[in-house]
Amino acid sequence: QVVLVESGGALVQAGDSLRLSCAASGRTSSNYPMGWFRRAPGKEREFIAAINWSGAFTTYADSVKGRFTISRDNAKNTVDLQMNVLKPDDTAKYYCAAATKWRHEWGASRLTDPDEYDYWGQGTQVSVYS
Numbered sequence: 001q002v003v004l005v006e007s008g009g010a011l012v013q014a015g016d017s018l019r020l021s022c023a024a025s026g027r028t029s030s031n032y033p034m035g036w037f038r039r040a041p042g043k044e045r046e047f048i049a050a051i052n053w054s055g056a057f058t059t060y061a062d063s064v065k066g067r068f069t070i071s072r073d074n075a076k077n078t079v080d081l082q083m084n085v086l087k088p089d090d091t092a093k094y095y096c097a098a099a100t101k102w103r104h105e106w107g108a109s110r111l112t113d114p115d116e117y118d119y120w121g122q123g124t125q126v127s128v129y130s
Contacts, residue, residue, distance in 0.1 A: 007023070012086055018126060031100075033102050038094045039092055054074075091127050093123040095120055097121070
């Protein structure tokens with residue numbers, strides 16, 4: 001069992017930065033990839049970023065590449081999402097997720113699929129106004 005809790009969501013102006021954090025507890029959280037997804041009202045869930053168990057490999061959606069950075073601190077059991085140059089289109093609820101069955105494996109293309117993740121947090125709201 002893995003419990004994920006996101007924090008850091010807020011209402012911000014376009015161009016601002018925000019840092020989201022995901023705290024993991026339960027089964028050792030450093031042994032598998034983690035990902036961030038988002039869902040805007042009326043839209044499908046969208047992959048944002050993923051990171052492998054050690055932090056050595058990352059992958060991003062084209063929509064956020066160059067603006068967002070995913071990182072992890074295995075000593076603290078946290079995974080962060082640094083978001084810069086936010087746009088109104090970034091408005092959504094953001095979720096972190098754990099792909100525990102992947103363990104130390106990595107597959108950048110497959111880890112964009114939410115079905116590869118077996119634990120999810122409750123989400124944190126990010127709203128960007130122009």
